[in-house]
Amino acid sequence: MNRPHRFRPGQILSHVILLFLAFLFMFPFYVMIVTSVRSPAELFVPEFRWLPESFTGLRYYIQAVADIPALTFLKNGVLISGGILIVQLLTAIPCAYALAKFEFRGRDLLFALVLFSLTVPIQAPALPLFLGLNAIGAIDTYFAAMVPFFLSVFAIFLFRQTFRTYPDEIIQAARLDGMSEWAILWTVVVPGCLPSVAAFSIFSVTAHWNDLYWPMVVIRSNDLMTPPLGLAFFADSESGANYGALMAMATILTAPLMIGFLLAQRHFIRGITMTGVK
Amino acid sequence: MTAAVQLRNISKSFGETQTLRDVSLAIRPGEFMSLVGPSGCGKSTLLRILAGLAPQSGGTISIDGTGIDHLPPSARDIAMVFQSYALYPHMTVRQNIATPLRMRRLPAPARLPGIGRLWPGQRSKHNGIDQAVIDAARLVEIEPMLDRRPAALSGGQRQRVALARAIVRHPRVFLMDEPLSNLDARLRVTMRAEIAALHRRLGATFVYVTHDQVEAMTMSDRVAVMMDGEIVQCASPAQLYGNPRDLRVARFIGSPEIATISSDELIAENGGFAPVLPRDPVTVAFRPEAVLLSPAADHLEIPATLERIEQLGPELLVFLRLGSGTRLSARAAAGRIPLSAEGQSLSAWLPARGFMLFDANGRRLDAPHIREFADAG
Numbered sequence: 001m002n003r004p005h006r007f008r009p010g011q012i013l014s015h016v017i018l019l020f021l022a023f024l025f026m027f028p029f030y031v032m033i034v035t036s037v038r039s040p041a042e043l044f045v046p047e048f049r050w051l052p053e054s055f056t057g058l059r060y061y062i063q064a065v066a067d068i069p070a071l072t073f074l075k076n077g078v079l080i081s082g083g084i085l086i087v088q089l090l091t092a093i094p095c096a097y098a099l100a101k102f103e104f105r106g107r108d109l110l111f112a113l114v115l116f117s118l119t120v121p122i123q124a125p126a127l128p129l130f131l132g133l134n135a136i137g138a139i140d141t142y143f144a145a146m147v148p149f150f151l152s153v154f155a156i157f158l159f160r161q162t163f164r165t166y167p168d169e170i171i172q173a174a175r176l177d178g179m180s181e182w183a184i185l186w187t188v189v190v191p192g193c194l195p196s197v198a199a200f201s202i203f204s205v206t207a208h209w210n211d212l213y214w215p216m217v218v219i220r221s222n223d224l225m226t227p228p229l230g231l232a233f234f235a236d237s238e239s240g241a242n243y244g245a246l247m248a249m250a251t252i253l254t255a256p257l258m259i260g261f262l263l264a265q266r267h268f269i270r271g272i273t274m275t276g277v278k
Numbered sequence: 279m280t281a282a283v284q285l286r287n288i289s290k291s292f293g294e295t296q297t298l299r300d301v302s303l304a305i306r307p308g309e310f311m312s313l314v315g316p317s318g319c320g321k322s323t324l325l326r327i328l329a330g331l332a333p334q335s336g337g338t339i340s341i342d343g344t345g346i347d348h349l350p351p352s353a354r355d356i357a358m359v360f361q362s363y364a365l366y367p368h369m370t371v372r373q374n375i376a377t378p379l380r381m382r383r384l385p386a387p388a389r390l391p392g393i394g395r396l397w398p399g400q401r402s403k404h405n406g407i408d409q410a411v412i413d414a415a416r417l418v419e420i421e422p423m424l425d426r427r428p429a430a431l432s433g434g435q436r437q438r439v440a441l442a443r444a445i446v447r448h449p450r451v452f453l454m455d456e457p458l459s460n461l462d463a464r465l466r467v468t469m470r471a472e473i474a475a476l477h478r479r480l481g482a483t484f485v486y487v488t489h490d491q492v493e494a495m496t497m498s499d500r501v502a503v504m505m506d507g508e509i510v511q512c513a514s515p516a517q518l519y520g521n522p523r524d525l526r527v528a529r530f531i532g533s534p535e536i537a538t539i540s541s542d543e544l545i546a547e548n549g550g551f552a553p554v555l556p557r558d559p560v561t562v563a564f565r566p567e568a569v570l571l572s573p574a575a576d577h578l579e580i581p582a583t584l585e586r587i588e589q590l591g592p593e594l595l596v597f598l599r600l601g602s603g604t605r606l607s608a609r610a611a612a613g614r615i616p617l618s619a620e621g622q623s624l625s626a627w628l629p630a631r632g633f634m635l636f637d638a639n640g641r642r643l644d645a646p647h648i649r650e651f652a653d654a655g
């Protein structure tokens with residue numbers, strides 16, 4: 001009678017479903033990793049094997065770093081998604097603060113505009129952006145790869161929602177204590193909203209690390225390629241048949257995001273639930 | 279250090295609605311002034327205007343005769359304690375208390391966390407701030423908690439930190455917006471006494487906002503009663519209780535609430551009231567201690583039913599109801615009255631003179647006025 005309800009049928013069922021879904025999501029990653037450490041011949045045998053028959057160790061990883069510039073792609077990924085994130089935070093946080101906490105004429109209209117902009121995909125302004133960048137000779141630069149994303153309406157929206165819940169009385173206390181509005185924003189409000197900043201950072205970095213469309217439009221040289229662009233480029237050129245090296249490269253290029261997410265997971269989830277954007 | 283605060287004809291509108299109407303108030307140097315009134319009557323709005331956190335729609339504020347309307351909050355030499363305490367959640371208690379001093383005394387680079395200490399020429403200032411923080415913390419007895427964060431403190435301790443953050447600046451004027459309303463009843467009584475003691479010790483001008491008339495009455499030199507965005511009466515606690523100028527003030531101050539009976543009803547209950555009341559209908563008000571449950575000289579008897587009795591230890595509160603349903607309450611010493619069953623009929627004796635009269639608009643009709651009526655009749 002008093003046994004803890006640990007094995008209720010409903011719970012068992014939901015765990016079975018969750019385990020199945022987890023398997024479905026994890027399986028491609030498993031194939032990626034296992035392919036990077038076995039000989040490509042094993043890919044084409046009729047039955048699937050869980051473990052490599054001939055373990056190739058780090059051979060393909062060394063190839064990926066030596067023959068394909070995987071580390072360059074990694075560096076480009078860090079520079080571009082990092083650069084985008086920093087400018088996004090620097091621009092969106094003050095905008096969001098003004099929209100959340102100041103009263104001025106036209107504020108609601110501006111916010112409506114922000115909401116409206118959320119619905120515009122990057123493909124829509126891509127052509128004029130490309131033409132403009134071409135006109136100033138900026139095609140095939142880091143700048144071109146980053147500039148369309150410097151202003152993030154999603155960030156403005158997200159931070160506005162967060163800042164609105166920040167207590168007015170603390171801001172007023174800071175004004176009485178003699179802080180400037182900038183100091184209040186960066187040393188009082190933002191430190192109080194870090195989970196939300198972390199959540200947005202993960203959204204942004206993931207989106208731009210994995211973005212293929214825009215780098216494909218503006219990046220030409222191998223030196224500037226981002227991880228997905230590099231992967232796509234090398235998949236159908238020189239090492240097209242070298243699945244081992246390709247999978248090793250893919251593993252290297254997805255690893256930073258996976259590790260980053262695992263480390264920031266708690267903040268991330270708190271930020272999402274806190275802002276109510278769920 | 280003490281300062282006189284003068285509010286002249288302050289008004290404030292939010293869009294169409296007028297929250298403050300022509301509020302004028304002269305606060306004397308070193309005075310403990312309470313603003314009391316029901317929720318939503320504009321107390322916090324007035325306090326925020328005084329602090330410079332919101333602009334007034336009209337009127338002027340001056341401290342010691344100098345206009346401060348153009349000054350930002352930090353330049354007004356006013357400290358404020360908020361209802362929610364408004365501590366910086368990511369800072370330790372020490373940093374919280376130090377913030378107002380750091381902002382005032384240190385140049386920007388020396389305020390940077392960690393490396394700020396290395397900025398040249400600021401050592402004595404840093405030491406001065408450290409000492410001031412410890413002194414303020416000691417004054418409100420939170421010295422052992424200096425290195426905790428607000429989240430690790432109880433409500434009462436947070437309240438003390440908020441007080442320390444205000445004290446540390448040695449401002450000319452302290453503003454407090456319902457500082458005790460988030461504390462439990464017991465702690466509220468303790469903190470009431472402590473804030474009153476703090477006021478005596480610092481000698482600064484205090485403006486204290488509360489919706490709790492007991493708080494206002496027990497702590498203040500003078501109390502300004504606000505209703506619907508106006509100050510209805512500003513007087514000493516004793517004056518407010520004994521000599522309210524408006525029926526709303528009479529009802530708001532004092533517990534249990536003052537009983538109000540129309541003159542017609544009173545005369546119907548006991549014809550003896552006819553000669554002592556004006557001919558025009560008025561409202562007659564009786565404080566609970568004016569209502570007696572046994573005969574006395576100069577008192578007139580009226581019939582009532584017993585509704586309920588509250589035991590307060592040495593005394594009883596007896597709640598009565600008149601024939602028409604009008605309520606009346608009386609204070610009586612315990613033991614003097616035999617405990618009776620609810621619904622029992624008994625008699626109350628009301629004073630035949632010295633009661634308060636209010637006209638149809640709730641304005642007080644004072645004694646000379648009454649005599650005039652009486653003479654005419």
Ligand SMILES: Nc1ncnc2c1ncn2[C@@H]1O[C@H](COP(=O)(O)OP(=O)(O)O)[C@@H](O)[C@H]1O
Nearest residue numbers: 292293297315316317318319320321322323324
């Ligand atoms: N920023 C604001 N915008 C619109 N109305 C406000 C604002 N601040 C206060 N009010 C209104 O002013 C009235 C008085 O509020 P407040 O001063 O907070 O009352 P109290 O502190 O006496 O309870 C309330 O009716 C409130 O709705």
Ligand SMILES: [Mg+2]
Nearest residue numbers: 321322323456
């Ligand atoms: Mg209030």
